[in-house]
Amino acid sequence: MNADHRVIALIDMDCFYVQVEQRLQPEFLGKPCGVAQYYTWKGGGLIAVNYEARNFGVKRGMRGEQAKELCPDFHVFHVQEVNGKANLTRYRDASADVFRVLNANFKLVEKASIDEGGKAGERVMELFQVEYIGQLRKYSLDALQTSMGEKDGYWLFNLTRGIETTAVNSRNLYKTISASKNFPGKTCLDTIDKIRIWCHNLAEEIFNRLEKDRAENKRRAKLLTVTCTLTTNETIARSCPINEYSIDRFANDTLKILKQYNKNSSTSNIYTPAIINLGISAGKFLDSVNTKSIADLFSKQTTKVETIRSTENTINWQEEDGEEEDNNIEEKVLEKPITTITTLSIQGDFFRKFKKTDEQINTQLKSENKTTTSSITSFFSRYTTNENVLNSSPNKIDDQYITCSKCHKSILMWNMPEHDDFHYAHELQMEENKTNSIIKTSKPIKRKTNKQKINNQTLDSFINKKPKN
DNA sequence: ATTTTGACGCT
């Protein structure tokens, strides 16, 4: 699409965490509520407040008790705690749901980071004594470049005239995965024993999130960074390589780093200065694609033909409706039945299972635009109402829960995408370990190509799915 | 005792 004629939609989810909780407990819809982490200190700290509550002056950062004073009907949802630490998994999963919908329906989806925003914006306002960006139009390109530098001045000059051609990057993945916790006041970590426990707790959370990330995104973090703030108020960040995903290794590496800052004798259990904040972060992700499979990418079969994995839960996501390309695929595959999955992201692959035709999606999208709730409901109706789309196994739906056919655990239906993905990736991993090779020789399942339906609505050209490859 | 998380910038 021509960058001059593009449309960029900015989606900002209001008090998202509150909505996630209200979806689980719809009886609170329309009522003033917020989400708090931790209970004990003055009713927990609010990290999200809905508009009904904001009308009473309740704000993020306030304590639950204070919110109750301002608004007696205020309801507090509490963030799940694991090992005594707030765990935001529920909201991350909900966010992943949103991105699944966006990725399935839009060509480019970028997690916004408002670069050039914030501080730079204030500097510009101060420098040029303007309140709105349009007021900058009275300045010449030269003037802007003199003050802001050649590049930024040029960017700003165009921006004020509605010209901004920066590409929207198709990127939804986190660059880092981190877990941290404050230990304020008397709760500070002042003994090796306490520190050891928390190294383990944080390591466990990071490990779980990394495993899930590896399953879904086929990548591995290579760098572990330990961050801590001491009672001296200094913040320290030190890194070490990640050779293997393991709770104990993460925990031990973290502890080893922290011990370097202990001013006490190594024989004592006391740690000084004590730790006020401790965090572990994993980053420097590398795609965990085997070199063998990269070689395969250059073979005719795999570069030209997009094949799909063959596992028991892979299903034909479209009704029978013969198409010529499919026959070609089938023939080629039969010639040399080697299938690799390397060209497909798991996420995209996963979603494809539940995909309807373009027409159905477009129709659905129109109705989804109305409210978030109906959108999400209809999104999930895609695979909760259509038995043969799901899998022929008898998944029992009990209100909002589904019994997973693989592990027989009761799973919230909106957590099913990750859950199912996890099973798939796990199986894949097992197979990989077993064969010590990424090449799969199983027969691929026939997959239909999507025909692009041409629609006369302007936005539809935008809503068209991503092109393959 | 606002907490947790993530990205970016500086050296």
Place this chain on the structure above:
DNA sequence: AGCGTCAAA
């Protein structure tokens, strides 16, 4: 590459 800072929710 490693570390510190800063902002968002």
